[in-house]
Amino acid sequence: MSQDPVLGDTSDRLFTAEDLEKFARQQLEESTRQAPPKVQGDPLTDPIPGFPTSPPPSGPPPAQQSWPQAVRTDDTIRVPPAIPAAPPSAPPHAPPPSASPEEPRRFMTATDFLDRRDGEKELGPASWGWRGRVRRWSGGVIKPRMGPKEQAHEEARHAIQRDFDGPRTIAFINPKGGAAKTTGVLAAGYTFGTVRGGGVVAWDNNETRGTLGIRGTRSSHRNTTRELLEDLGRFKDVYQSRIGDLGAFVRSQGDAHFDVLASDERPDVTGMIRAEDFKEVHQLLERFYRVILVDTGNNMRAENWLAAAEAADLLVVTSTIREDTGYSGLWMLDALQESGYADLKRKTISVISDPSAQVDAKLAHDLEQVYEQRTRAVYRVPYDPVLVSGSVVPYAQLSEATRESWLRACAGMAEAL
Numbered sequence: 001m002s003q004d005p006v007l008g009d010t011s012d013r014l015f016t017a018e019d020l021e022k023f024a025r026q027q028l029e030e031s032t033r034q035a036p037p038k039v040q041g042d043p044l045t046d047p048i049p050g051f052p053t054s055p056p057p058s059g060p061p062p063a064q065q066s067w068p069q070a071v072r073t074d075d076t077i078r079v080p081p082a083i084p085a086a087p088p089s090a091p092p093h094a095p096p097p098s099a100s101p102e103e104p105r106r107f108m109t110a111t112d113f114l115d116r117r118d119g120e121k122e123l124g125p126a127s128w129g130w131r132g133r134v135r136r137w138s139g140g141v142i143k144p145r146m147g148p149k150e151q152a153h154e155e156a157r158h159a160i161q162r163d164f165d166g167p168r169t170i171a172f173i174n175p176k177g178g179a180a181k182t183t184g185v186l187a188a189g190y191t192f193g194t195v196r197g198g199g200v201v202a203w204d205n206n207e208t209r210g211t212l213g214i215r216g217t218r219s220s221h222r223n224t225t226r227e228l229l230e231d232l233g234r235f236k237d238v239y240q241s242r243i244g245d246l247g248a249f250v251r252s253q254g255d256a257h258f259d260v261l262a263s264d265e266r267p268d269v270t271g272m273i274r275a276e277d278f279k280e281v282h283q284l285l286e287r288f289y290r291v292i293l294v295d296t297g298n299n300m301r302a303e304n305w306l307a308a309a310e311a312a313d314l315l316v317v318t319s320t321i322r323e324d325t326g327y328s329g330l331w332m333l334d335a336l337q338e339s340g341y342a343d344l345k346r347k348t349i350s351v352i353s354d355p356s357a358q359v360d361a362k363l364a365h366d367l368e369q370v371y372e373q374r375t376r377a378v379y380r381v382p383y384d385p386v387l388v389s390g391s392v393v394p395y396a397q398l399s400e401a402t403r404e405s406w407l408r409a410c411a412g413m414a415e416a417l
Helices: 019-033 110-119 131-139 149-159 180-196 227-232 243-248 275-288 303-311 323-338 361-374 400-414
Strands: 002-006 009-011 072-074 076-078 166-175 198-205 259-261 291-296 314-320 348-353 378-381
Touching: 072 291, 110 314, 149 180, 149 400, 166 180, 166 303, 180 198, 180 291, 180 314, 180 348, 198 227, 198 275, 227 275, 243 314, 275 291, 275 303, 291 303, 314 323, 314 400, 323 348, 323 361, 348 361, 348 400, 361 378, 378 400
Parallel strands: 166 291, 166 314, 198 259, 198 291, 314 348, 348 378
Antiparallel strands: 002 009, 072 076
8 A cells, every 4th residue: 555645545556537537526525615524534534735624714715726637657647736726815904993092081180179079068967956956965976967858948048059150130020019029029139148148139120119119128328220320320431330339329138138229219200211221220230249139010011021021031920829919920921922932931930929827728729730830830938927017028027937938939049040
């Protein structure tokens, strides 16, 4: 037996041309399909030197091999060594995807550190109710957490103290007299002034004579919007005019930490506040105050009333639990809606006050329900006997329930601004 380099172990017999052709055809078929499991020592399945044993992992199948013809040498027919097929050309390497530069690692800055620390602050220990008493009796050793009411109180204060990116104007509106607009403006002025710490003015924008100057704390002067308009030239120079100069026209509310700009109090029957007058005074107040509370009159067709509604960042519909005042506020919303007032619901909240200790519960429920449909939020204010007389509002004598109700209402106003 001789060892043939191509055919493996074979006998010395001569192969016919038909044998060689059959063998070559079998090898070609094996090279073009996946080889079955190999049997050791089988010449038909063992790999032939010089031939790829399996197709490349990807790309087109290998080309068929070119087999040489059998030749006769020394009267012996042998198959010349097969010419190995050229390995398939590797596909050109695709250019690597353009790697976007990695985001630079962002380290915490000093400002980030302080912001995170401020956001992680927890409300202090309780000071209300039995929790506060336990803390005081223990000398501060035991520090109970705030109860739900005290926590809501602190959150409302924080909402009112939020920063604005400019002055904000809130107009209190209802064309019906006795709808608690003036008392609402004064209560809101007291709340914003004491919680924010100043920078608040309440302005009586009645086209003739309003009652804000009468209900607010009196002053040594009697100047009003009318006198301010007559002396507006002194404030034209923004570099020379000062907020202290407004002291001759506004009335400080003392411990309530806000000012009042009263409407015309002259006894004559001539003179009206026009839309242009409103704009000039409003621009002046925006230079010196951060929160402007506007008490409007009862004539929503007046020029200055419409100018106030247009300039306001927020409208507050005031009403008492009475059918006439409730209807009047809804009628006004209908009129504004038909006039094309933009984003009316988003820019409006409602404050409903109890006019007496006993009110119609069904009417109160109906009013709250209908105003919830027309405005973004409704706040209920309880009856307070110190507001009944119609005289100067005694801020220090407001009941705790009244203070808390207006705190929640003003927090809602601040969040809407």
